[in-house]
Amino acid sequence: MPLSAAERQRRCRLKKKQDKDKYEEYLHKARDRYHKNKTLVKDMNDREKRLEKTLEAYTPPPSPPASPIESSGRKKVRRDRSKLYRENLKVLKETVMSDSVKEAGLENVIRMDALGIRYDKQQRIKAVDRKLRRMIVNFNICDDNSRATAGKKETVTKNKVKKQKRFLLNTVSNLYRLFKKECSVPCSLAYFAKMRPFYVMFPSVNASGSCIY
Numbered sequence: 775m776p777l778s779a780a781e782r783q784r785r786c787r788l789k790k791k792q793d794k795d796k797y798e799e800y801l802h803k804a805r806d807r808y809h810k811n812k813t814l815v816k817d818m819n820d821r822e823k824r825l826e827k828t829l830e831a832y833t834p835p836p837s838p839p840a841s842p843i844e845s846s847g848r849k850k851v852r853r854d855r856s857k858l859y860r861e862n863l864k865v866l867k868e869t870v871m872s873d874s875v876k877e878a879g880l881e882n883v884i885r886m887d888a889l890g891i892r893y894d895k896q897q898r899i900k901a902v903d904r905k906l907r908r909m910i911v912n913f914n915i916c917d918d919n920s921r922a923t924a925g926k927k928e929t930v931t932k933n934k935v936k937k938q939k940r941f942l943l944n945t946v947s948n949l950y951r952l953f954k955k956e957c958s959v960p961c962s963l964a965y966f967a968k969m970r971p972f973y974v975m976f977p978s979v980n981a982s983g984s985c986i987y
Contacts, residue, residue: 906961910969913953919943920974930973937973946970 777785790797815823914920920940928939942949950966 906959906965907969909957909959910953910961910966911971913949913956914942914970914974915940919949919952930975932972937971940971940974941977942974943977 790800813822815826818826920942923939923941926938929936930939931937944952946967947963950963953966954961
């Protein structure tokens with residue numbers, strides 16, 4: 775196995791140290807080379823002196839030794855993440871929360887009054903958005919607004935979710951008007967079209983050449 779560079783250098787130094795005359799000659803040459811390349815302050819010009827002072831001034835001081843951080847006291851936990859809150863919430867769900875309360879959207883109100891937890895505006899917006907999205911999905915998959923395909927293999931997959939294809943029975947603008955009449959919730963046409971399920975598609979001409987409508 776060939777020797778590495780470090781091993782070869784180590785062997786070379788050992789050989790030099792074994793022969794005292796050669797080793798003294800090596801040290802003498804090294805001292806001469808050092809004194810030849812060394813520049814004293816008295817031999818420097820003004821520019822070199824300024825540069826040397828600048829380098830000394832900007833040399834960072836040695837960093838102090840790192841002291842271990844001591845943590846004292848109880849770890850602060852959010853109130854809605856504590857064990858007591860979870861236990862109270864579990865009891866509240868078992869006793870008070872019913873299907874009628876959830877359908878009426880009073881779940882958060884009762885939770886706020888009973889546990890004293892305030893929900894910020896962003897959380898309320900997300901809850902309303904989820905409810906509106908669910909309403910749009912249910913409206914699109916209704917048999918009055920779309921129909922399922924006949925074949926079992928006529929499916930579509932998105933994000934590993936496989937669904938049977940459905941085709942719209944009307945245009946998006948007409949369906950949006952019907953949705954506004956039935957649900958009476960604030961919703962834009964763009965959001966209604968965006969929240970359409972991926973398996974609810976626009977009708978097209980099938981292989982036989984006849985229209986699906």
